[in-house]
Amino acid sequence: MKHLSKLIALSMVVLGISSASAQDSNNPWAVSIGTNAVDFYPTNNGAPLSNGFLDEYFNVGDHWNILPSVSQLTVGRYIGAGLVAEIDGSINQISDFGDRAVDDLSYYSVDGSINYSLRAMLNDGWFDPVVGVGGGYTWIGDQDGEDLENLDAATLNGSLGINFWFTDNLALFVESKYKHAFDPKMGQHFQHSAGIKFMFGGTDTDGDGIYDKDDECPETPGLPEFNGCPDSDGDGIPDKDDECPNTPGLAEFNGCPDTDGDGIADPDDECPETPGLAEFNGCPDSDGDGVPDKDDECPDTPGLAEFDGCPDSDGDGVPDKDDECPEVAGTVANNGCPEPTAEIIKELNEYSNTVLFDFNKATIRSESEEALNSIVEIMQEYPKTTFHIGGHTDSVGSDKYNLKLSKERAASVREYLVEGGIPANRLTSEGYGETRPIASNSTDAGRQENRRVEISLQEEE
The missing domain is CATH 3.30.1330.60 (OmpA-like domain)
Incomplete structure (x- = not known):
């Protein structure tokens, strides 16, 4: 309980510091919780890259100090161009200070960093390597002995980690952070972490579950498959690309229907319920005389355009429908019948x-x-x-x-x-x-x- 109360208090400090930063509504925040392990041995209390620097780096049993509970809280904010600003607080108990056994020293740290995600370089997949640099402050105390009396020091940190994204908002993370203390008594050390990271905090103006920064229609509720744009008629074509957004249609006609199936979209079809021909704007020509049925007064009999699609069988200039003598050439004045000379x-x-x-x-x-x-x-x-x-x-x-x-x-x-x-x-x-x-x-x-x-x-x- 003692460590839990200290972690809660440390978390309040972390949250307070992070919330003081200017928020960008289109850049989500992240909260991580996990456990951490502190290892003083691999540094050999020397400078990085010196002999013995990474000796027994993976010797977990002999040198890693692990608190088997939630012992780390991290708050981060994406600031653009693959960069993430983070601040974290952690606690631990130190029983192995390098190759020295000590009596459960308390370990507290607050660290800030700027991390760079390589996820975009890997096609925004689930595998997200991260490198970071930053600094912090570490406290070690409650120990007996002359050499380790309530130590505290600022640190310069460098880190390597990996986020494994299960969804757009949830990831499993592992991280290894090298801390170079500016007080030699503190000792240089590694802090390893693992836990769960949850992303949140973006602006979603239309409430459709898609942040504005990823939403192509940020002020209109839409669907994830259309990047936040709606499909009002449910035809699989988002309204922004749909020329008939309120009527289900076909992709080949930019979302407009072709009711009669003649290959001409209804808005361009003058006879949308009757299959027709493109040259007649979707209207049929049943008798094939070049006059569409809608303009043809004799739609079932081939005729002439000059007579609105009606024939003139006797060629006397009077269409059959008006010709009282359709099989005998006559005169217009005599209704198509012949007049005696x-x-x-x-x-x-x-x-x-x-x-x-x-x-x-x-x-x-x-x-x-x-x-x-x-x-x-x-x-x-x-x-x-x-x-x-x-x-x-x-x-x-x-x-x-x-x-x-x-x-x-x-x-x-x-x-x-x-x-x-x-x-x-x-x-x-x-x-x-x-x-x-x-x-x-x-x-x-x-x-x-x-x-x-x-x-x-x-x-x-």
């Missing part, structure tokens, strides 16, 4: 001019059926064209009678064409009587020309 209208009228009626009647004579059937065939080639049938007379008779007769004859022709297969909504008829002559009514020949049925295109109202 002037030649076609002329041909229709060549037939219509041969249509004969009973005298003063609207009844079509049988010999006119062949001409009317030809008219039906021609009109069927223009399924979207509306034709107008006009009836005309000569000037013989009253105007009223001639008007009535012309209307009836035009209606008769219309009825025949409807029965022949032309939709009724594509035919109109009207009678004009004698109002639109095309020849003189003064001659038989002229009056014959004026008695006619004309076919024309229905004019839009």
Whole structure:
């Protein structure tokens, strides 16, 4: 108990001295506890490197003074560039003072040192050799005899040691320290130590267990595998390198997902839920016509870009979807259906001019059926064209009678064409009587020309 109380008191001195040093929040502290052995013999009470200096250095049984308990406390602070400042206090009992037996002399020492770690030179592994230099003060007392009366002296120290790091914070250490006393009576000696070292004291602003000096994201809680940076979406890519930090993604896309698996990251994919092509920013082109589906009004049928991906089968400039006659070339004005030319209208009228009626009647004579059937065939080639049938007379008779007769004859022709297969909504008829002559009514020949049925295109109202 006597030695324990002295060690505690000495520890308070050590802690007090060390805490007086300016702390660097980013440089951790270390506390070591262990046991020590003091050996006066190998120095042969002579100068280092002299004859006999290291005689029987490992003769533990004959010369080492060991206190079998916790007998040393060390506090250290890393100061950068591999250097560590340490201060330690130790106690022991001396029963062998070199080759002299003494009666359990008390041994106390306080030492300070600057140590250099070779760990960085060895790739920061678990093996950490350390060399050091420093000084201290040693007391020896409670002895009888004239030569050893309560000795105390300052010492100049040099040390060699090894730290074996089990974790970033915990190590087993061994050390051998040579102490050159400035009082010859004290005797030069070695002090050997072994124990456990615990590192602590660095600043961890974000509380993630990683000191700021090692934390690439010191103000945001993170993970050790990412040097203290977070991975919010848990995709294995730290937020600082993740272009989509809140959505799990892939490393090849810098942390962004590729939902449809088309090799284009969702932020760059205009169709992120449908596999597509790079040239269309991730959108598909189902029909392979060079127009992506999102812009293709006919996505399942190859078409033309000018028609928003729809085909124009008959090449008339009207896409099939708007073409009322998709397999027959027509005109834009007629919704893709063909329109009869002037030649076609002329041909229709060549037939219509041969249509004969009973005298003063609207009844079509049988010999006119062949001409009317030809008219039906021609009109069927223009399924979207509306034709107008006009009836005309000569000037013989009253105007009223001639008007009535012309209307009836035009209606008769219309009825025949409807029965022949032309939709009724594509035919109109009207009678004009004698109002639109095309020849003189003064001659038989002229009056014959004026008695006619004309076919024309229905004019839009």
